[in-house]
Amino acid sequence: MDLTATFQRYADHQVARILTQMDRDPQSPTFGCFDRNYWHYKIRDYPSSILQQGAFTLEAIANDTIPSVSGIPDEWRIGALNALARQIDSQGRVDEYYPYEASYPAAAFGLYAVTRILWQWEKTAPHLAKEVNREPLEWLAHHLASRLETEASNQHAAGVTGLAFAKRLNLLSSPKIALEEQTEQLFNNQHSEGWFKEYGGPDFGYLTVTLDVLVDYYEITQDERAIAAIDRAVEFLARLVGADYKLPSTLNSRNTDYVVPYGLVKTAQRNPLAAWLVEVLFSSLDQPSHFVWATDDRYHCHYLFASIVRAIPHLKAMQPSQTPKFWGESVWLEGCGYQVYWSKEQRWNAYVAARKGGLVRIHQKGELDPVVDYGWRIEKENTLWTTNWWTQDWQIEQKGDRIIIRGNCQKTQYHVPSPPKHLVLRILAFLLREKVIPLLKRVMIFRPGVTDGPKFERVISFDSNGVKIKEHLAAFPGAMVIPSPRQNLRHVASADSFSREEWLVSLMGDRDYSLEKDIVIDNQWLANQ
Structure with missing residues (x-):
């Protein structure tokens, strides 16, 4: 090479x-x-x-x-x-x-x-x-x-x-x-x-x-x-x-x-x-x-x-490369909330980002595209919530090859620029300089204190046959649940480059659900399917 x-x-x-x-x-x-x-x-x-x-x-x-x-x-x-x-x-x-x-x-x-x-x-x-x-x-x-x-x-x-x-x-x-x-x-x-x-x-x-x-x-x-x-x-x-x-x-x-x-x-x-x-x-x-x-x-x-x-x-x-001895081992990284599961023959592995609402990925040897799940979005009266959000507010329970994520969905929003908004920003920046930056980060990035959406629980388990996901979303009358696209709603300038993954159907399917009452969704990915 x-x-x-x-x-x-x-x-x-x-x-x-x-x-x-x-x-x-x-x-x-x-x-x-x-x-x-x-x-x-x-x-x-x-x-x-x-x-x-x-x-x-x-x-x-x-x-x-x-x-x-x-x-x-x-x-x-x-x-x-x-x-x-x-x-x-x-x-x-x-x-x-x-x-x-x-x-x-x-x-x-x-x-x-x-x-x-x-x-x-x-x-x-x-x-x-x-x-x-x-x-x-x-x-x-x-x-x-x-x-x-x-x-x-x-x-x-x-x-x-x-x-x-x-x-x-x-x-x-x-x-x-x-x-x-x-x-x-x-x-x-x-x-x-x-x-x-x-x-x-x-x-x-x-x-x-x-x-x-x-x-x-x-x-x-x-x-x-x-x-x-x-x-x-x-x-x-x-x-x-x-x-x-x-x-x-x-x-x-x-x-x-x-x-x-x-x-x-x-x-x-x-x-x-x-x-x-x-x-x-x-x-x-x-x-x-x-x-x-x-x-x-x-x-x-x-x-x-x-x-x-x-x-x-x-x-x-560069020195001759060395494959890590630990590569292929299942691991729970508690500090960042990553669960990594490997099949025994190392033909596939799965990931969970617990602090991102239990987002799941499955990578397979020899396959160009992964199996992907980007969580859910909830829409109600022009207000949007998501499970795909990095936050310490998620409650995580991990044991062996099973992990549970619980919490309320994160309220978020789109930010559309306009001349009046930019005028206000320039005035504030002229008066406050770098002091305006924490305010912008709060509004566009962190959005603390707005985990007020429907209650959500996701249970993910792994074994040699594949991955199982069971989730419960509490009733939220007037709301609809839709599979999230790949795009995450936390604003980061260097994110959102085009990826082939945007065209993939979510592991959770492409169906929308009404939240007039509690819903339970079961799904699984089989290694030999």
């Missing part, structure tokens, strides 16, 4: 798509900006600073990583870094989704990308480093050092790593919150099972983003805590790979359906389990059926593609 050739074929296919996002006109006042909606379409009146991670692609081209392109002007590389510098206001703030946002993730990932590149330039291309406007980067570093992200660990990790590089580059002095305090909090956010907290639970996509930045954090600090954290995360991911050699993405707390390779590839230089993950997750990267091809332009530009091309130079240094 020539993974280097596979990765390079994908990079060749996609690199022009990334360069198109950048303003490449040296005379333009927005030269180097990677937000095409801003500089070209002019449908946005501010640049989204997180997109400047596209500078990693320019570095890959300069280092001859992508066979089909070469000879990139140094002016472009400098321009990408100075474009971020222009986007930083005098208080060190940058925006991502709306003006005056003071976005933490844009600050964290922007500082990380620019300082990572600048640190490399100081060693190998000091003539480039001298052309970078550093004063705004100092503003950015000091602003970032004064803030702490506790809910999204991947953002926190990027912030800590960016600050570590900034400190090495003498861009940071007398931070309001000590870098060590931020770092300690980051490692404390890792559960003993190996996952980092992403809005209360594990998320494979964002976990691999965390690995990307942690391998660079270790390179700049030699902090052994990073190595231990990376290895725990790798083991967690390996334990979740299914009989079809795929991860069960719909179990994720933040609903991402991708993983990124750079951190895994770098770790594979010393960890054969990471090498196995790279092989099973990315061996078909150059095929259009691979999950990365469905990623939208925004996330492809600043996460997926950057990680892929950064991984290429390190692929040949």
Whole structure:
């Protein structure tokens, strides 16, 4: 298996798509900006600073990583870094989704990308480093050092790593919150099972983003805590790979359906389990059926593609892969509420996400598509509830190969933008800056205190014959119950890429039910059907 050739074929296919996002006109006042909606379409009146991670692609081209392109002007590389510098206001703030946002993730990932590149330039291309406007980067570093992200660990990790590089580059002095305090909090956010907290639970996509930045954090600090954290995360991911050699993405707390390779590839230089993950997750990267091809332009530009091309130079240094000894073993991961059941002959396995309302997946060896269940939605008088919602409110009872999930369904809603809503948001953001972010998260993401739908109980059991599901929904007069589509109603920007799974009929069928009275639904999946 020539993974280097596979990765390079994908990079060749996609690199022009990334360069198109950048303003490449040296005379333009927005030269180097990677937000095409801003500089070209002019449908946005501010640049989204997180997109400047596209500078990693320019570095890959300069280092001859992508066979089909070469000879990139140094002016472009400098321009990408100075474009971020222009986007930083005098208080060190940058925006991502709306003006005056003071976005933490844009600050964290922007500082990380620019300082990572600048640190490399100081060693190998000091003539480039001298052309970078550093004063705004100092503003950015000091602003970032004064803030702490506790809910999204991947953002926190990027912030800590960016600050570590900034400190090495003498861009940071007398931070309001000590870098060590931020770092300690980051490692404390890792559960003993190996996952980092992403809005209360594990998320494979964002976990691999965390690995990307942690391998660079270790390179700049030699902090052994990073190595231990990376290895725990790798083991967690390996334990979740299914009989079809795929991860069960719909179990994720933040609903991402991708993983990124750079951190895994770098770790594979010393960890054969990471090498196995790279092989099973990315061996078909150059095929259009691979999950990365469905990623939208925004996330492809600043996460997926950057990680892929950064991984290429390190692929040949990976150790021989090693299938984990525990792979194929049934396990109950109480911390995150995952039940994983494997058939004895390892031809199929099943998953339950108990903290997501008992969502079920079944993966089979040699099968392209899994058997899927996305729970239920309940409709009543233009109000919507769902069982497919990550929350600690679910009551879970697990014993052996049987698990019970009980609770009330989560009220949710769609958020449709409009000019008046955006006007109100801009006014609030101008007045409150980052203080408006917790309010938006409460409304669009967490929605606490609204588990007021019908009572729900799901009992799931496993044996060598297959999976049985029995559920009870209490009467809720005037309501209808419908099988949920794949889409989850918690808003996460990087979620909802197209998947073939959207066309699959739910394990629970496609029938609607009335809740004028209690209903009981029995279903099963037989392994030999």
